Amino acid sequence: MIKVAMIGFGGIAGAHRYAYWYYQRAGLPVRLVAAADVDPSKFTTITKINIALRGEIVDELPFNTYTDWREMLEKEQPDLVDICLPTAFHKAVAIEAMERGFHVMCEKPMADTFADCCEMVQVAEKTGRQLMIAQCVRFQPEYEYLQQAVVDGRYGKVLAATFGRYSPFPTWNSTWRIHAGRSGGCLPELNIHDIDVIQAIFGQPQTVSCDLQSKVYPYDFADTVFSYPELDVHIKSAWYDKDYLFNACYEVEFENGVLSHERGEVRFTDRDGTVCPITVEDADGVMGEIRYMVNMLESGAENHRNPPTASAETIYALEKLYESADAGGKSLLYREML
Numbered sequence: 604m605i606k607v608a609m610i611g612f613g614g615i616a617g618a619h620r621y622a623y624w625y626y627q628r629a630g631l632p633v634r635l636v637a638a639a640d641v642d643p644s645k646f647t648t649i650t651k652i653n654i655a656l657r658g659e660i661v662d663e664l665p666f667n668t669y670t671d672w673r674e675m676l677e678k679e680q681p682d683l684v685d686i687c688l689p690t691a692f693h694k695a696v697a698i699e700a701m702e703r704g705f706h707v708m709c710e711k712p713m714a715d716t717f718a719d720c721c722e723m724v725q726v727a728e729k730t731g732r733q734l735m736i737a738q739c740v741r742f743q744p745e746y747e748y749l750q751q752a753v754v755d756g757r758y759g760k761v762l763a764a765t766f767g768r769y770s771p772f773p774t775w776n777s778t779w780r781i782h783a784g785r786s787g788g789c790l791p792e793l794n795i796h797d798i799d800v801i802q803a804i805f806g807q808p809q810t811v812s813c814d815l816q817s818k819v820y821p822y823d824f825a826d827t828v829f830s831y832p833e834l835d836v837h838i839k840s841a842w843y844d845k846d847y848l849f850n851a852c853y854e855v856e857f858e859n860g861v862l863s864h865e866r867g868e869v870r871f872t873d874r875d876g877t878v879c880p881i882t883v884e885d886a887d888g889v890m891g892e893i894r895y896m897v898n899m900l901e902s903g904a905e906n907h908r909n910p911p912t913a914s915a916e917t918i919y920a921l922e923k924l925y926e927s928a929d930a931g932g933k934s935l936l937y938r939e940m941l
Contacts, residue, residue: 604633606681607633607683607684608636608637608681608684609639610640610684610688612638612645612646612687616645616687618887619687621890622890622894624663626894634664636666637679639669676703676705682900683897683900684697684705684707685708691715694714694720694722697726698726701727701730702730704732706733707727711739711799712921713911713917714918717922720911724912733900734911735906735909736911738795738909738917740888741888741908742890742892742908742909744883744884744886745883746853746864748869749864752862753804758859760857761805761834762834762857763835764805764834764836764854765837765838766797769839769840769843769847770793770841770842770843770849771845772842772843788822788825788842789822789823789842794825794840794921797838798917798921799913801829802913805829805834805836806831807937808937810830810936811830812932812933813826813924814826814928815925825840825928826839827839828934850866860874868880895908923937
């Protein structure tokens with residue numbers, strides 16, 4: 604049985620909590636034993652964010668609550684620490700947890716800087732603890748299908764690709780994010796998902812560029828290009844009005860037609876205009892990544908699908924994109940760092 608203790612219990616923590624509740628009831632060897640948050644009211648409320656829970660938690664399986672995460676780890680001695688804190692706290696808490704002997708799952712973005720990410724990777728290697736960053740889109744069925752299609756070439760060669768991610772502005776978070784500038788902008792909070800999955804599918808680009816704007820909120824619009832020898836991949840993201848319905852999408856042109864995804868639906872349109880709906884698993888990325896982490900710890904397998912070095916690369920990419928934006932959207936050489 605994998606015992607889990609969560610640190611931070613607002614926002615995205617609700618999706619993690621639901622996954623542990625669901626999988627424990629379904630018989631997966633995992634149990635949420637405790638959670639810590641400086642605000643104890645978080646244990647009895649659900650913070651609504653831009654994604655909905657897959658269902659309602661009923662007949663709650665009990666877990667202990669704390670306001671001091673160090674006390675929680677000392678008393679509970681979990682197998683896995685699940686960190687759902689703001690980015691600025693990721694490095695210090697993850698490193699201390701690993702040095703105490705615990706495996707760690709940590710929400711994205713991995714850390715504030717690429718250097719911080721490298722330090723986290725080094726501690727994981729030194730301690731022999733598993734460290735996985737919650738880059739949930741790698742486990743989203745719609746994106747898993749795209750990756751399989753690119754790898755096996757079922758639709759031919761990729762000719763062009765555009766990814767989009769649009770969300771209501773995160774007013775569900777405290778004002779630190781609203782006034783955080785870059786740390787709360789759409790690059791590290793929205794683009795980061797597509798940056799990660801694009802590198803998982805297509806590898807590291809040769810050059811990158813970014814047009815970053817502040818239209819209503821700080822850094823609320825980004826237009827990014829990852830350039831490969833024979834392919835440009837575009838990423839567009841934006842924070843919109845609070846009433847905007849969240850939308851993650853892609854449109855990938857292959858030699859034999861276009862594979863597209865929007866609001867949970869995937870379809871392939873061939874060159875004759877025939878539309879073929881694609882059926883994918885009814886699941887979400889948060890549940891997928893947690894299932895993967897639990898199975899990995901239970902079996903002792905290596906993390907080949909989502910290693911921390913890959914998540915560190917997303918932060919390196921963010922730094923290059925900010926550098927490009929500061930240079931007026933200039934195309935910059937992307938060098939492999941890990």
